[in-house]
Amino acid sequence: MENLTKETIDKGLEVLDTLNDGKLLTHLNSCVHCGLCADSCTYYLANPEAKFIPATKVDLVASIYRKYNTFGGKAFSKIVGARTLNEDTTNEMVDLLFGACTMCARCVSHCSIGVDITYVIKKGREMLSNMGMVPETLQSTIDSALETGNNMSIPETDFVETLEWLEEDLQYEVDDDNAKIYLDQKGKDILYTLNPREPKFFPLSISAMAKVFYVTGESWTISTKMYDVTNYAYYSGNYNEAAIITQRLYDEAENLDAKKIVLAECGHGSRAFRWEGPNYIKKEYPFDVTTSVELLASYLKEGKVKVDPNKIPDKVTLHDPCNLARSGGIWHEQRYILNKCVSDFVEMTPHGIDNLCCGGGGGQLAMSEYNDRRMAIGEIKAEQIRATGAKIVATPCHNCVDQLTQLNVTFKLGIKIMTLGEIVADAIVMETKD
Numbered sequence: 001m002e003n004l005t006k007e008t009i010d011k012g013l014e015v016l017d018t019l020n021d022g023k024l025l026t027h028l029n030s031c032v033h034c035g036l037c038a039d040s041c042t043y044y045l046a047n048p049e050a051k052f053i054p055a056t057k058v059d060l061v062a063s064i065y066r067k068y069n070t071f072g073g074k075a076f077s078k079i080v081g082a083r084t085l086n087e088d089t090t091n092e093m094v095d096l097l098f099g100a101c102t103m104c105a106r107c108v109s110h111c112s113i114g115v116d117i118t119y120v121i122k123k124g125r126e127m128l129s130n131m132g133m134v135p136e137t138l139q140s141t142i143d144s145a146l147e148t149g150n151n152m153s154i155p156e157t158d159f160v161e162t163l164e165w166l167e168e169d170l171q172y173e174v175d176d177d178n179a180k181i182y183l184d185q186k187g188k189d190i191l192y193t194l195n196p197r198e199p200k201f202f203p204l205s206i207s208a209m210a211k212v213f214y215v216t217g218e219s220w221t222i223s224t225k226m227y228d229v230t231n232y233a234y235y236s237g238n239y240n241e242a243a244i245i246t247q248r249l250y251d252e253a254e255n256l257d258a259k260k261i262v263l264a265e266c267g268h269g270s271r272a273f274r275w276e277g278p279n280y281i282k283k284e285y286p287f288d289v290t291t292s293v294e295l296l297a298s299y300l301k302e303g304k305v306k307v308d309p310n311k312i313p314d315k316v317t318l319h320d321p322c323n324l325a326r327s328g329g330i331w332h333e334q335r336y337i338l339n340k341c342v343s344d345f346v347e348m349t350p351h352g353i354d355n356l357c358c359g360g361g362g363g364q365l366a367m368s369e370y371n372d373r374r375m376a377i378g379e380i381k382a383e384q385i386r387a388t389g390a391k392i393v394a395t396p397c398h399n400c401v402d403q404l405t406q407l408n409v410t411f412k413l414g415i416k417i418m419t420l421g422e423i424v425a426d427a428i429v430m431e432t433k434d
């Protein structure tokens, strides 16, 4: 890292202006150092060093706040544990706030007094973003999204070709030459989004949702210009970039006159667009927004999709994406779906809102420099899966699918990883043609 200029340091410190952020002021000053959050964090569980305790990450940001914003911090730095924002603390922040946190928020629910630890970590990431210190690997994923409209820089022609052969597959699967994957259609009820990992690596999850939409007779379309549900700027702390990405999907929904956006199975993408997005762009959405998980559950509840759980006889367990379950409150719906669609569903321990992160959140999948740590914390998830005896792990998040796929190989789990759309599609009972 080059020497930090005063201008760079000032940009970082701007984020700690608590005159405009009472919540930050509260959570920077509330920790009572009880240590109860330690065992909630997979980084600490995998490597029990004090620096990996969630409270240490909070204190890193709080110590810098104290230095510049309190009398004690200015006058008696050592006594009150106030630290200067310099190259050492900046390096430490990058290492701990980007490199040792998946922003899973499990520590928040375990904190004895309710410190919003991830809020403070996000503020620390925002400081680093203001200072131009976002890891290049993470920033390049965001740059791809900003430059090309999708974070994997998939050319539009390749994307369209992929969807064309998926449409042929769909027609074969449902035995109907008129079955369609609708592209860029105006006035449809649903604008369906995708995680770019789907066209690139996991196209079967697109086929699965297309089959579900076919069976329900849904009015839907995919945009070839703006289909990317992800928003990695949510992870980097650059909310100007997060707003640009959010606004693009907003504009495409308006352009296509869609009534509703359905967010593909993606934890952080769902959170970034549905819950954070209106704050990024500072306006409400004039259309409905829902997740695929909620939509699939509603199709089953309303009887729009008929399923036979005996079509999936293997033992199935569920990995809850942190951003959907713990932070989004969506955790009943995936259980409803699995209880309808598979014959042997078993929960992990712990699960639901107390589930352990798979290790792929927080932008970790993009930041290859922390791969060793990611796999070390992933081993905890791998053993959690192994203990269930499940042959299939369902998860409504493509980042989780990617991480679980790597854990499957590394820790020889012998499992199949499926999205909920794939589970529903496999369990569908097609009505016979006359």
Ligand code: SF4
Residues within 6 Å of the ligand: 040, 041, 042, 043, 053, 054, 057, 100, 101, 102, 103, 104, 105, 106, 107, 108, 117, 118, 357
């Ligand atoms: S958000 Fe998750 S990974 Fe980050 S400090 Fe808390 S428990 Fe650890």
Ligand code: SF4
Residues within 6 Å of the ligand: 030, 031, 032, 033, 034, 035, 036, 037, 038, 054, 055, 058, 110, 111, 112, 113, 114, 115, 117
């Ligand atoms: S559980 Fe909460 S109060 Fe206790 S050390 Fe952790 S952050 Fe601080």
